[in-house]
Amino acid sequence: MKLCHFKHWFPLALTAIVCCSSLSTQSVAAESNESVESLRGPTAISEEAKAPALKKFPKERELLDLNYVGQPPLIPHSIRGYKITNNDNRCLHCHSWDNAVSAGATRIGISHFRDRNGQVLADVSPSRYFCTQCHVPQVNAKALVPNIFEPVESLKTP
Numbered sequence: 001m002k003l004c005h006f007k008h009w010f011p012l013a014l015t016a017i018v019c020c021s022s023l024s025t026q027s028v029a030a031e032s033n034e035s036v037e038s039l040r041g042p043t044a045i046s047e048e049a050k051a052p053a054l055k056k057f058p059k060e061r062e063l064l065d066l067n068y069v070g071q072p073p074l075i076p077h078s079i080r081g082y083k084i085t086n087n088d089n090r091c092l093h094c095h096s097w098d099n100a101v102s103a104g105a106t107r108i109g110i111s112h113f114r115d116r117n118g119q120v121l122a123d124v125s126p127s128r129y130f131c132t133q134c135h136v137p138q139v140n141a142k143a144l145v146p147n148i149f150e151p152v153e154s155l156k157t158p
């Protein structure tokens with residue numbers, strides 16, 4: 001906290017004291033938070049956490065049942081090397097309305113053409129452009145936190 005060196009300046013403007021004391025309270029709070037374990041593990045906030053081991057993503061899988069209405073379906077195939085950049089979205093090579101039939105892939109949902117005000121657009125909405133923000137590939141992974149959520153009966157395959 002470089003700013004707090006102002007503390008030793010004399011004479012002190014009152015505003016500076018107020019500012020510095022609130023800053024130092026914040027830094028005390030941040031230090032004590034370091035003992036709280038979050039999903040990133042016990043690593044101190046000031047240190048870089050070790051990246052978790054890469055999961056083994058299956059190449060090709062059956063579609064998984066949805067767990068709730070409005071869930072983004074999980075990706076049933078590998079997405080290794082599929083880049084999404086400003087100029088090119090690999091996912092749309094197969095999932096756009098133009099290409100889906102020839103690629104044998106599901107078309108992106110109608111909802112993907114609506115902007116945040118509900119206005120229907122002629123192309124994929126920018127808010128839906130980064131597919132992997134919502135869609136993740138299937139993988140056999142341990143739940144990060146305990147979860148006893150059960151899907152409603154109507155979503156289960158008999």
Ligand code: HEC
Pocket residue numbers: 063072073074075076077079082090091092093094095103104105106131132135
């Ligand atoms: C080479 C073509 C191809 C590319 C590229 C591709 N997919 Fe797919 N995708 C498919 C096919 C084929 C299916 C399977 C459809 C099925 O089994 O019914 C599929 C299925 C899916 C599904 C499940 C759809 C459903 O019906 O529930 C999602 C979600 C999905 N892909 C997302 C993505 C995302 C996100 C990317 C980019 C990171 C991507 N795909 C890239 C071909 C592709």
Ligand code: HEC
Pocket residue numbers: 070071072073089091092095106107108109110111112124127128129130131132133134135
């Ligand atoms: C903001 C979250 C979000 C983003 C970003 C997003 N999707 Fe989706 N997607 C969903 C949700 C939620 C659904 C299920 C409901 C629906 O169709 O809107 C879905 C459904 C789908 C489906 C299945 C449609 C169907 O008829 O069963 C496909 C395929 C798909 N998305 C592909 C994509 C691709 C490809 C991209 C990137 C271009 C993308 N999505 C970006 C949330 C998202």
